[in-house]
C-alpha cells in the first residue's frame with residue numbers, strides 16, 4: 001500500500017472513532033451526503049435508517065465506526081479501484097471500456113415504457129428468466145400511477161416487477177441500504193447511478209484490499225458484496241432536491257404526478273414533455289431542470305459508472321441507449337442478449353473514443369465556464385453554464401461534433417471539470433471535502 005493511501009486511511013481510522021457522530025459531522029453536516037444508503041447496510045447493529053435527507057441514528061450506537069469508514073463521501077480510492085479493475089491508474093472521461101454501442105430492446109412492451117432503449121430492463125429480465133442471477137437490486141417507485149418520480153430501493157426476483165423500475169426518477173434514492181437484505185441471495189445484479197456504483201465499488205475494493213488495514217470494514221464489505229455478480233451504471237448529470245418536480249409541474253399547471261399519463265425527454269432540447277390524463281400536455285424546460293441540482297451533486301466524481309461492468313445512458317436517438325461495455329463479463333452478457341434477439345444495435349459514429357480523447361484539453365479549458373456557473377449557483381442558487389455550452393454547440397452541424405450529440409456534451413462539459421472547482425470553492429467556504437485519491 002502506498003504511503004499516501006496509508007496516511008489517508010490512518011486519518012480516517014482516527015476520525016471513525018467518533019462513531020456515528022463523525023459521519024454526521026464530516027459528511028452530513030458538510031452537505032456532502034449523497035443519500036446512497038451505504039452506511040445503513042454497513043451498520044452491524046442496525047441502528048441507522050435513512051431520514052428525509054440523510055441517515056439518522058434510531059438506536060444505540062456501539063461506536064464501531066464502520067458507517068464512517070464505509071461511506072464513499074469520507075474517502076474514496078478511485079485510482080486504486082481503477083487499477084484493480086482495469087490495470088491502469090488513468091480514468092478516461094467516460095471511464096475504461098472495450099466496446100460502445102447504440103442499442104435498443106426488441107420488446108415492444110419494454111420500449112413502450114422505457115425512456116430510452118430499455119436495455120437495463122431487457123438484460124435483467126434475461127438474467128432472471130434464465131436463473132443467471134437470483135435477484136436484482138434496482139430503483140422502484142413509491143406510488144402507483146403511470147408516472148412516479150419518487151424512487152425507492154427495490155429487490156426484484158420476478159422479472160414482471162422490473163417494469164416498475166423503468167421510468168427515470170429524480171429524487172435521491174438510498175439504493176445501497178438494501179445490500180444487507182439482498183445478502184441472502186447467491187447471485188445479484190445491480191443497477192444504480194454512478195454515486196451508487198461508487199459506494200458499492202468502495203465496499204468491493206475494501207473486501208479485496210483492506211483485510212489488514214481495516215479488518216472490520218473488510219468483513220462487513222465481504223458480507224455485503226460477495227454476491228454482487230453484475231453491475232450496471234446508469235449515466236447521471238444531477239439529481240434534484242426532494243419534491244422539486246412537484247414544484248416544477250405545479251408551475252406548469254399540473255397539480256400532481258397522477259395527472260401525467262406519459263412523458264418523454266426531447267432529444268435535442270433536453271426538455272421534458274408530459275402528456276396529461278385529461279388531454280393536453282405540459283413542458284418543463286431543460287434549463288429549469290438543470291438549475292436545480294442537489295448540493296450533493298457538486299461533489300460527484302463520476303457521471304458514468306466508471307466501475308460498473310456496463311454503463312447504460314441516454315442517446316440522441318429515440319428508443320436507443322448508449323451502452324459502454326467495460327469488461328468481458330459485460331460483453332458476454334450483452335452478446336448473449338444479441339444472439340437471442342433480445343436487443344438490437346446500430347452504428348455509433350467512431351465509437352466516440354477518438355473524439356473523447358481529443359477533447360481532454362478542451363474539457364480542461366472549460367474550467368472557467370464551470371467556475372462561473374458554480375459561483376453563480378452559490379450566489380443565486382442557479383446554474384448558468386448551459387447557455388455557454390449551447391452557444392458553442394450551435395456552431396456545429398446538427399449540434400453534433402464528430403458524432404457526439406449535444407446532450408452528451410452537456411454532461412461531459414459540466415461534470416468533468418466542475419469537480420475540482422467545487423472542491424476548491426467548498427474549501428474556501430469551510431466545507432469538508434472527501435479524500436478522493
Ligand code: SF4
Nearest residue numbers: 043061062064065067
Ligand atoms: S454502530 Fe457502528 S455503524 Fe452503526 S451507527 Fe454506530 S458507529 Fe455507525
Ligand code: SF4
Nearest residue numbers: 033034036037039071
Ligand atoms: S453518503 Fe451514503 S454512506 Fe455516506 S452518510 Fe450519506 S447515505 Fe451514508
Ligand code: SF4
Nearest residue numbers: 195236237238297300
Ligand atoms: S450527479 Fe453524481 S451524486 Fe448526483 S445523483 Fe448523479 S451520480 Fe449521484
